[in-house]
Amino acid sequence: MDHFQLKDSIVHCEEVPLPLIAEAVGTPVYVYSSATMRRHARVFREALEPLSDPLVAYAVKANPNAAVLATLAREGLGADVVSSGEYARARAAGIAADKIVFSGVGKTVEEMRLALEGGLCQFNLESLEEARMLAEVAHSLGKAAPAAFRINPDVEAGSHAKISTGAAHNKFGLPIDDALAAYRLARTLPGLDVRGVAVHIGSQLTSLAPLERAFAKIGELIRVLRADGHRIDTADLGGGLGVPYDPAAPLPPSPEDYGEMVRRLTDGWDVRLIFEPGRLIVGNAGVLLTRVIRVKPGVVHPFIIVDAGMNDLMRPSLYDAWHAIEAVAPRGEQWVANVVGPVCETGDTFATARSMDRVEADDLLFFRTAGAYAATMASTYNSRPLTPEVLVDGDRWAVVRERIDVEALIKADRIPYWMQP
Ligand SMILES: Cc1ncc(COP(=O)(O)O)c(C=O)c1O
Numbered sequence: 001m002d003h004f005q006l007k008d009s010i011v012h013c014e015e016v017p018l019p020l021i022a023e024a025v026g027t028p029v030y031v032y033s034s035a036t037m038r039r040h041a042r043v044f045r046e047a048l049e050p051l052s053d054p055l056v057a058y059a060v061k062a063n064p065n066a067a068v069l070a071t072l073a074r075e076g077l078g079a080d081v082v083s084s085g086e087y088a089r090a091r092a093a094g095i096a097a098d099k100i101v102f103s104g105v106g107k108t109v110e111e112m113r114l115a116l117e118g119g120l121c122q123f124n125l126e127s128l129e130e131a132r133m134l135a136e137v138a139h140s141l142g143k144a145a146p147a148a149f150r151i152n153p154d155v156e157a158g159s160h161a162k163i164s165t166g167a168a169h170n171k172f173g174l175p176i177d178d179a180l181a182a183y184r185l186a187r188t189l190p191g192l193d194v195r196g197v198a199v200h201i202g203s204q205l206t207s208l209a210p211l212e213r214a215f216a217k218i219g220e221l222i223r224v225l226r227a228d229g230h231r232i233d234t235a236d237l238g239g240g241l242g243v244p245y246d247p248a249a250p251l252p253p254s255p256e257d258y259g260e261m262v263r264r265l266t267d268g269w270d271v272r273l274i275f276e277p278g279r280l281i282v283g284n285a286g287v288l289l290t291r292v293i294r295v296k297p298g299v300v301h302p303f304i305i306v307d308a309g310m311n312d313l314m315r316p317s318l319y320d321a322w323h324a325i326e327a328v329a330p331r332g333e334q335w336v337a338n339v340v341g342p343v344c345e346t347g348d349t350f351a352t353a354r355s356m357d358r359v360e361a362d363d364l365l366f367f368r369t370a371g372a373y374a375a376t377m378a379s380t381y382n383s384r385p386l387t388p389e390v391l392v393d394g395d396r397w398a399v400v401r402e403r404i405d406v407e408a409l410i411k412a413d414r415i416p417y418w419m420q421p
């Protein structure tokens with residue numbers, strides 16, 4: 001079910017016409033559909049049935065907006081966090097501490113302390129060095145930190161190189177060949193209670209095969225660890241399932257196919273499974289609404305200059321990502337055009353030679369699949385305000401993050417004392 005659809009020739013988010021939001025809030029603006037998020041949370045959970053009591057810990061990095069987190073908390077989701085900021089956001093949104101998994105490559109002593117004091121399900125440790133540090137911090141607090149090692153299974157995820165994490169040369173996780181020695185040593189550390197394994201090989205995966213290879217290796221590792229006397233109660237299988245961006249591309253595997261594969265691969269593991277989906281839950285729940293500033297002729301195709309830039313939506317410039325770009329009030333004609341932002345970089349290009357709705361200055365366009373890794377990766381480059389966010393629920397809508405304007409940016413800067421009069 002697509003919650004961004006034409007009704008009376010105007011694209012709506014659920015029951016709310018997008019032009020209404022553009023007029024009231026200004027553009028560019030992110031717009032999220034509550035119904036889509038709720039639906040994705042349910043579809044994912046249903047796809048895992050009848051696994052007993054899995055923890056679905058939404059990867060907060062995909063979209064950490066407080067209203068988004070509160071929506072997902074009400075669906076019973078936990079949180080996968082990678083910083084004290086994400087931990088604080090998850091707690092503030094009402095996510096119970098025992099549903100929070102703390103991942104991340106460079107957890108600091110302060111972050112460890114914060115999560116130990118506030119409570120959590122487990123830390124996913126990336127190295128023995130990190131395990132030692134956590135053991136010390138927990139011991140000093142008189143606690144035993146619940147933990148798993150994130151294993152690097154040396155599997156190529158087949159995704160974009162910048163979002164693949166499971167190959168031996170990537171910075172993530174403990175090399176699988178070092179795992180047994182690490183579990184043995186970790187067991188001797190007071191302050192540490194290692195009781196699980198974790199794996200996450202990358203994001204926007206469009207095939208289940210690499211996940212199957214990784215999970216098979218993890219299954220074998222669990223067997224080896226148990227034979228060596230280690231207690232393994234949890235297996236965190238990460239996130240990574242891709243979502244459709246380009247309708248012309250083959251569909252990524254469905255949550256149902258993923259669930260079937262997981263049940264098959266984890267049969268007999270006898271652990272509590274943890275999942276960390278991010279993009280799957282929110283990716284298609286958001287759009288970036290933008291207005292055409294002007295159209296200028298190009299040598300080959302016209303340039304549509306919109307008021308959203310690479311600072312608002314980085315994915316095309318960072319990963320050559322493809323986002324559908326459609327008119328909010330289509331004129332019924334198609335053309336081939338380039339869509340670019342106003343930022344002073346050639347990379348501020350959203351689409352080149354794209355067949356799309358013909359538009360004129362002042363028309364509204366929207367970028368689809370902008371609910372994940374979009375607003376959260378925005379910057380103020382070129383001294384552009386941070387884009388506001390709006391949440392829709394049926395016929396209701398609300399601004400859930402204000403535009404952080406240039407006044408606020410200027411106020412955050414300081415003139416040093418020696419330059420003051
Ligand atoms: C450890 C970890 N878990 C979960 C995720 C969420 O991934 P995705 O949004 O692809 O589901 C990520 C990001 O790739 C991650 O690094």
Ligand SMILES: N[C@@H](CCCC[NH3+])C(=O)O
Pocket residue numbers: 061163203204315319372373
């Ligand atoms: N930012 C990436 C995903 C990174 C996943 C982080 N673990 C994207 O937009 O596709």
